[in-house]
Each structure stands twice: as structure tokens, then as C-alpha cells.
Amino acid sequence: MRAHSYLAVLLLAAFACKPADTSASAKQAIDAANAQWPRLTSGGHADSIAEFYTADAVIMPPNMASMKGKDAIRLFFAVINTIDPRPTLTLRAETVTGFGDMALEKGRWHWAYPAGAKLPPGTPAVDSGKYLVHWMQRNGKWLIVDDIWNSDAPLPMAPAPASPPAARPRH
Numbered sequence: 001m002r003a004h005s006y007l008a009v010l011l012l013a014a015f016a017c018k019p020a021d022t023s024a025s026a027k028q029a030i031d032a033a034n035a036q037w038p039r040l041t042s043g044g045h046a047d048s049i050a051e052f053y054t055a056d057a058v059i060m061p062p063n064m065a066s067m068k069g070k071d072a073i074r075l076f077f078a079v080i081n082t083i084d085p086r087p088t089l090t091l092r093a094e095t096v097t098g099f100g101d102m103a104l105e106k107g108r109w110h111w112a113y114p115a116g117a118k119l120p121p122g123t124p125a126v127d128s129g130k131y132l133v134h135w136m137q138r139n140g141k142w143l144i145v146d147d148i149w150n151s152d153a154p155l156p157m158a159p160a161p162a163s164p165p166a167a168r169p170r171h
Contacts, residue, residue, distance in 0.1 A: 019100025022137075026098035029142040030105050030135060034091040041089040044081035050074035053144045054136065060148035062129075083123075085114045091131070101137040106130070109149055127151050 033052055040048050050070050053059075059073050060066045067076055080087070093107040110128040113119060131149035135142045 019102075022098035022100060022103065023096055024098075026103035026135065026137075026142060027093060027096035030093055030096055030103065030133075033142065034093060034107075038088045038090050041077075041081075042086050044086050046074050046077035046081055049077045053147070054138065057144055058146050060146070062150045083113070083117065083119060085117050087111055087113045087117075098135075103135040103137075103142065105133040105135060107133075122156075124153065127153055129153075 037049075039045075050073050053070055053073050055070050056068065057070065057073060058066050058068045059076060061076070067073060088111070090110045091107055092109075093105050095106045097104050107130070108128065109131055110126075112126045113123075115125075117125065119125060129149060129151040131147070133144055133148075134146040136145050137143075
């Protein structure tokens with residue numbers, strides 16, 4: 001009987017420690033932050049974008065190395081903003097699951113440069129894809145800790161290897 005008593009106390013403790021479901025309040029805050037991205041990206045506000053991230057945040061852009069820290073993230077968005085006219089990024093959270101001071105956002109993004117923009121070679125004028133963002137609530141504010149995204153566009157195909165020259169007949 002004694003083992004059953006310990007098991008009951010252990011189960012009660014486990015359920016009592018479960019963080020509160022904060023999905024609704026996290027989604028509201030995240031949606032408000034996401035609504036600012038189009039204005040901030042098209043306006044070239046890399047400093048303001050970096051404020052969405054924690055000091056030790058990590059971004060994981062497609063086809064690039066990860067970048068850690070607010071300064072690296074600010075520089076990443078500043079480089080993107082060197083193309084004029086600037087692109088507009090829109091974000092749409094499909095789901096936000098929050099437990100206590102942590103939330104996970106899954107969503108869709110869309111990136112578009114204005115018509116006629118002079119883009120570097122190989123840069124698409126329009127792109128879209130999916131993302132996952134890990135958020136933490138710090139001092140009452142939701143901030144991004146980890147941010148990863150990728151494109152729905154297929155990778156460019158390598159050109160087919162050139163055929164070897166035909167052998168010339170000997171005379």
C-alpha cells in the first residue's frame with residue numbers, strides 16, 4: 001500500500017507543476033508583432049526588427065549558416081535592406097501553442113520586392129514558405145529565441161553536364 005501512496009503523491013505533484021496554457025495570450029501578442037513586419041521590412045528598420053529577438057537569439061535562414069545574437073540578427077536584416085526598393089515580408093501564424101512563458105509558433109511567410117526592383121542575380125522577386133519560431137516571455141514581453149524558415153520554391157537545378165565532343169574519324 002505504501003508504494004501506491006507515493007505514486008499518488010508523485011502524480012499529483014506532476015500535474016500541479018504543469019505550466020498554464022498561454023496559447024491564446026501568446027497568439028494575440030505574436031499576431032501583433034507579426035503585423036509590424038511588413039512596415040519594418042519595407043521601411044528598412046533593421047534595429048526595430050532586432051528588438052523582436054532576445055539577446056542570445058538564433059536565426060536559421062535557408063541555405064546559410066545560423067546567426068546568433070541580436071547584433072548578428074540586426075546585421076542580417078540590414079544587409080537585406082540594402083536593396084532598393086526594399087522587400088515586404090508578411091507573416092501569418094497558423095498555430096501558436098503556449099505553456100507558461102514559452103510558445104511555439106508555426107506559420108507561413110511571403111516575401112515580395114516591388115515591381116521593377118533591381119535585384120542581385122539569382123534573387124527571386126517573390127518567395128514564400130513556412131517557419132517555426134520559439135518564443136519566450138521575458139519581463140512580460142514575448143521575444144523570439146529561435147527562428148527558422150525555408151522556402152517552398154524548389155532549389156535551382158544544376159545545368160546538365162556538357163556532352164563530350166564527338167570523336168573525329170582518322171584518315
